[in-house]
Amino acid sequence: MSPKRRRFGVLALQGDFREHLAALRACEVEGVPVRLASELEAVDGLILPGGESTTMIRLMEPALDAAIRRRAHAGMPVLGTCAGMILMASLVEDGRPDQQPLDLMDITVRRNAYGRQVDSFEATVDVPLLGGPGPAVFIRAPRVTTHGDSVEVLAELGSEPVALRQGNRVALAFHPELTSDRRWHQYVLSLDGEKR
Numbered sequence: 001m002s003p004k005r006r007r008f009g010v011l012a013l014q015g016d017f018r019e020h021l022a023a024l025r026a027c028e029v030e031g032v033p034v035r036l037a038s039e040l041e042a043v044d045g046l047i048l049p050g051g052e053s054t055t056m057i058r059l060m061e062p063a064l065d066a067a068i069r070r071r072a073h074a075g076m077p078v079l080g081t082c083a084g085m086i087l088m089a090s091l092v093e094d095g096r097p098d099q100q101p102l103d104l105m106d107i108t109v110r111r112n113a114y115g116r117q118v119d120s121f122e123a124t125v126d127v128p129l130l131g132g133p134g135p136a137v138f139i140r141a142p143r144v145t146t147h148g149d150s151v152e153v154l155a156e157l158g159s160e161p162v163a164l165r166q167g168n169r170v171a172l173a174f175h176p177e178l179t180s181d182r183r184w185h186q187y188v189l190s191l192d193g194e195k196r
């Protein structure tokens with residue numbers, strides 16, 4: 001898959017945005033840290049990293065929140081990993097009362113929903129779309145409790161969806177940026193964007 005996007009943003013308010021920037025470099029794409037709405041203007045797509053979703057939402061200026069929603073719904077490719085998946089949800093169970101997700105996908109997620117013994121683990125996840133299994137690192141991962149009909153499940157762990165797509169938006173419960181498997185980044189980079 002050859003990348004169509006050349007300047008891809010990574011939300012850089014908190015979390016493992018540096019790993020995503022490195023993953024983009026490995027895909028020979030310029031990664032741009034995004035903290036302000038004005039910085040989103042310069043990019044063709046956006047990654048919402050892993051970290052702490054409540055902190056990211058608290059640190060996000062309202063103009064950036066609005067710009068992400070507007071562009072994502074216009075077709076801008078977005079990849080959310082772990083906390084990023086929580087940000088993309090329409091509803092968050094067990095979130096903080098003031099935790100208002102960006103509502104980019106028709107999914108409901110429950111934060112920190114894997115039990116304490118297994119709150120961090122690595123698994124192999126089969127992804128037919130990407131040509132076969134790959135490594136997936138789960139760290140206090142969210143569980144997808146419901147998803148709408150327009151949401152496609154790309155990968156499951158057991159019988160639970162852990163990778164989902166709606167249009168150009170892709171949400172993963174795990175962290176591909178913490179492995180050397182770059183296929184998720186390549187996939188999102190290969191998606192057509194909005195007309196600008």
Ligand code: GLN
Binds near residue numbers: 139
């Ligand atoms: N549990 C975190 C949250 O609620 C997500 C953890 C992660 O991104 N690894 O935001």
